Amino acid sequence: MTAELKSSLESTSIYLPTLATITNVRPITKMEKVFTVELPGGMSLGHKPGQFVEVSLFGIGEAPISICSSPSRSNGRFELCARKAGDLTGVLHTLGPGDRIGVRGPFGEGFPVERFRGKDMLFAPGGLGLAPLRSLIDQVLDERGNFGRVIILYGARNPSELLFTDELAEWARRSDVELLVTVDRGDATWKGNEGVITTLFPKIQIYPRDTVAFTVGPPVMYRFVIMECLAKGIPEGNIWLSLERRMKCGVGKCGHCQINNVYVCQSGPAFRYSEIKHLGEAL
């Protein structure tokens, strides 16, 4: 968070949003839209990959949404990918360029990208999980020389639910990105892999001691992807997750996002598997 934004929040209320403007809306599936958001006065959000903001619509409420653009591409703007899933996102989906939303944050601990320098990066997002991981993937691609291999395994339920298909196509073209995509069930035009995301793991060879894995997806997915990563020999401390919870206040007070004793909005949403595996409520 910029010093300016931070001090203005502290002097009043940690619950007071900053008014931001939507500058662009891009539908990417039937259910998901990408919103480009600009803070007032060209203020930078100053986020890390994997962090989230609380998005506010006065009269509707507030909901946590992960930032899907990388800090390296911020340029005074950031992007939010929102599925039409609840009260807030339902109304958010009706908004267009010029409309204003409230923003608080960025909140939580993101992925400490500087710690992964020199490592092979294995990304395994499922469904909407690509949105938060995109903030890290783009950062890594913008600093491509700092990392070893970049492997992306992406699974969605069906072809129409694949997010960021233009970017997937671009990653597929790059020689320095290894991309494998699968869908649970294909349709008439689908020629790619079919099956859940774990069916992609046997298709790749990795050097486990040099690989850091990242997975974000629907709750049911984590256990299985983690099992695949462990089976490949990736150490527990090098398997990173971002966990979805109901982060109502974003500031560690309201209690809704707690996993056992851990406030996800403070210690997460990005965690190493080794940090949370002993928490009974985590996965």
Place this chain on the structure above:
Amino acid sequence: MTFYVIPKTAVPDWVDHLRKSRRVVGPRPLHGQYVFDEVRSARELDLSYPTTVIPPKKYLLPQREDLLSFRAGVGEAQLAQEGSPTVVLGVHTCDLHAIQLLDLVFSQGNRDQHYLTRRESVALVSIECLKPCGPHSFCKSMGTLGVIDGYDLHLTDLGEEYAVDVGTEKGQALLKGFGSVREGTEADHRLFNRVMAEKWPRFPLRLDFDITELPSLLSTSYDSSLWEELGQRCLACGMCTNVCPTCYCFNVLDEVDFTLSAGRRYRIWDSCQLDRFATVAGGHNFRAAQAARVRHRFFRKGKYQTDAYGLLGCVGCGRCAQVCLVHITPVDTWNELNRRRNTASLSAGVKEAQA
């Protein structure tokens, strides 16, 4: 220790004196129970009350509190009005311990200006408990039957008079300009010491183990079958958290007025015992089983808060036990966990000896 003395007969004058400059709240009877409410005349005040339905927490974290107001898409923070000082009379020591925890929660990490502004305007006059307030309290077991700080003034009933210990300058200000206060004499101190020494044996220890062992007892009881048994009984009504002096979880909601463009955003007490507390927008409930929710509450009270803030999350007031329709109580729960652990380690020992 030096203290002042106020004759009980002077309390009505003191209340009137305080009311000139601030709102005075305290315990008073209502429909056969006691509540904290505004004291308009000292006749309503009953400082010898057993316990109240809702703790005095409500003056620091109201059940419903506006956070922001908004108009035509622009929000503005609503902090509690400064210059509306309140004095809470007759806070029991368990509730005082609870407020010390709340103070930490809302001041550590991200400072919650809504709570802290309100807190600044509240003066706490606590009172020493000289006899158990009811069958459910277990303050002695929780170590909350006495206080050393956290109050602005602290009263001890000496029979005809109250001993008044000044904890802060804010407390000293409550005595300023009031004539019927005098310094305690040597005889008052002798009486005070006798009253205090006589009180401790009146309170039973209700936990079968020492309170310092509670966090470690819980850490070995996460997978206990007791949680499933309690989950079967629990009605998920949320009454336990509603009356708890240390519960502070809240929801945030928006309300629009008739113009549909203006309104307010407020927070309202929420409960981890309610079934949708951990449900996200997509519909997934991260704590769907009632057994898990019951366990979460007891772990927050006995372990998580201690890990995070160094203070216990339960102060032994007994309110949750009193209101629970299916008789789930902290004392029974923790004693049963302790019994099962001892039985388990005993049978493990027997097996080892037989082997």
